[in-house]
Amino acid sequence: MHHIISIREVSREEIDDILDRASAIDSGNFDSEALKGKILANLFFEPSTRTQMSFASAMMRLGGSVISLGSVEASSVAKGETLADTIRVVSGYADAIVLRHPLEGAARFASESATIPVINAGDGAGQHPSQTLLDLFTIRQSMSLEKINIGFLGDLRYGRTAHSLAAALSRYDARIHTITPKGLELPPGLTEDLIEYGTDIVVHEHLEDVVEDLDVLYVTRIQRERFPDPADYASIASSYRVTPDVIRGVSDRFLLMHPLPRVDEIDPRVDALPCARYFEQSRNGVPVRMAMLQKVFL
Amino acid sequence: MKGKPEDGLLISPIRNGTVIDHIAAGEGLPVLRILGITGRTTEELSVATNVESRQMGKKDIVKIENRELVKEEVDRISLIAPKASINIIREYRVVQKIGVEIPSEVVGVIRCPNPACISNANEPIRSLFACQRRGYRCRYCDTMITRDVGSYIV
Ligand SMILES: [Zn+2]
Numbered sequence: 070m071h072h073i074i075s076i077r078e079v080s081r082e083e084i085d086d087i088l089d090r091a092s093a094i095d096s097g098n099f100d101s102e103a104l105k106g107k108i109l110a111n112l113f114f115e116p117s118t119r120t121q122m123s124f125a126s127a128m129m130r131l132g133g134s135v136i137s138l139g140s141v142e143a144s145s146v147a148k149g150e151t152l153a154d155t156i157r158v159v160s161g162y163a164d165a166i167v168l169r170h171p172l173e174g175a176a177r178f179a180s181e182s183a184t185i186p187v188i189n190a191g192d193g194a195g196q197h198p199s200q201t202l203l204d205l206f207t208i209r210q211s212m213s214l215e216k217i218n219i220g221f222l223g224d225l226r227y228g229r230t231a232h233s234l235a236a237a238l239s240r241y242d243a244r245i246h247t248i249t250p251k252g253l254e255l256p257p258g259l260t261e262d263l264i265e266y267g268t269d270i271v272v273h274e275h276l277e278d279v280v281e282d283l284d285v286l287y288v289t290r291i292q293r294e295r296f297p298d299p300a301d302y303a304s305i306a307s308s309y310r311v312t313p314d315v316i317r318g319v320s321d322r323f324l325l326m327h328p329l330p331r332v333d334e335i336d337p338r339v340d341a342l343p344c345a346r347y348f349e350q351s352r353n354g355v356p357v358r359m360a361m362l363q364k365v366f367l
Numbered sequence: 368m369k370g371k372p373e374d375g376l377l378i379s380p381i382r383n384g385t386v387i388d389h390i391a392a393g394e395g396l397p398v399l400r401i402l403g404i405t406g407r408t409t410e411e412l413s414v415a416t417n418v419e420s421r422q423m424g425k426k427d428i429v430k431i432e433n434r435e436l437v438k439e440e441v442d443r444i445s446l447i448a449p450k451a452s453i454n455i456i457r458e459y460r461v462v463q464k465i466g467v468e469i470p471s472e473v474v475g476v477i478r479c480p481n482p483a484c485i486s487n488a489n490e491p492i493r494s495l496f497a498c499q500r501r502g503y504r505c506r507y508c509d510t511m512i513t514r515d516v517g518s519y520i521v
Contacts, residue, residue, distance in 0.1 A: 149489075151489065151491065152485070152488075152490055153490055153491050153492075167382050170485075171483075172483055172484065172488055173483050173485065173486050173507065173508035173509075174485040174486060174505065174506070174509075175485045175507075176494060177485075177506065177507050178485045178486075178490065178507055192485075193483050193498040194483065195509070227399075258509075261501065266444075
């Protein structure tokens with residue numbers, strides 16, 4: 070049985086395989102009845118409309134059907150049913166499960182209770198492998214993943230999308246640059262993991278110091294809640310904001326990415342520049358999730 | 368069998384039971400705690416702390432009468448006393464010497480420090496930590512315990 074729980078366990082060969090499939094799918098090369106008769110259960114224990122919709126869309130484009138939990142408040146979960154029981158029950162209704170859950174490690178635990186494959190669609194601050202795969206896919210549409218210079222801007226302490234992307238790119242010998250406010254640096258455990266993989270990590274104070282050397286800048290949201298004093302937040306948010314001025318001198322192949330939703334960390338005037346890829350990134354969710362479903366089902 | 372000269376005066380030999388030797392000085396009481404031995408349990412036991420040791424400088428020794436430790440208990444001890452040696456005694460003779468080894472994973476022994484971890488929720492779950500070079504990693508949420516493992520033992 071093939072679960073997809075954490076990008077850490079997906080080998081480079083498997084990543085390449087999923088991205089190749091996604092490319093083929095993206096150019097219209099797929100069997101729209103490949104998953105006919107198969108049922109996917111979308112179990113979203115916390116709302117994430119886009120992820121849920123993109124998995125549903127991916128399943129339906131491959132000819133399969135989707136059932137979902139509905140609202141958690143109205144379900145047996147509200148009556149105190151364990152996740153383990155929910156998973157066992159749903160294993161009898163569907164052929165695979167997509168799980169989004171507020172607790173970390175929920176997807177791994179679910180895969181131990183399930184008799185059908187489980188795909189992690191985000192567990193707490195933990196893993197969200199489909200996001201990482203679509204991030205990789207977006208980069209690969211423009212350049213080889215090999216040895217890229219990637220900058221991570223914003224909240225790297227709590228930003229799980231940045232964590233998994235950094236971990237995945239370390240397999241392709243990336244050089245990682247971090248630009249973060251104090252207190253929101255990469256967690257030490259992850260830094261050690263990356264160094265163990267042999268990844269270069271360079272810490273910068275200002276985006277201006279490094280932006281011209283970057284192939285990719287991956288921006289993440291800084292959450293207001295992390296700062297007890299609203300004034301601190303305001304001053305930090307303004308110095309970690311991408312404007313047309315800040316990225317004036319970038320290279321021709323430079324890409325600006327963001328997992329969305331954004332608040333004001335990217336100036337809307339940047340949207341029209343050719344480097345802005347965040348909406349494409351989000352659209353890439355469908356072919357990448359189709360490729361993941363193919364891998365899990367076939 | 369006689370106790371070794373170095374601890375002979377402090378603790379007399381036992382007839383049946385377990386002797387845990389070569390515990391780092393000061394870890395003797397935590398070893399008792401992780402074996403579930405408290406002031407209210409009934410084991411007959413002796414604890415010697417800060418005993419002179421040629422190998423270790425100072426060490427602790429624990430002797431428990433009429434109780435033979437099982438593998439899971441030995442695994443627990445490895446978390447806080449990785450150098451300990453465990454001797455099972457019957458009729459004053461050492462019938463089995465168990466070297467403590469760090470197992471590749473510990474199941475149901477350490478509680479995950481991350482409150483948002485599924486292993487701390489109300490689920491039918493046994494905690495599972497992989498033992499790695501830098502510490503213990505939660506199978507579920509990847510949280511690493513790098514120090515003070517003893518304080519997370521359930
Ligand atoms: Zn955990």
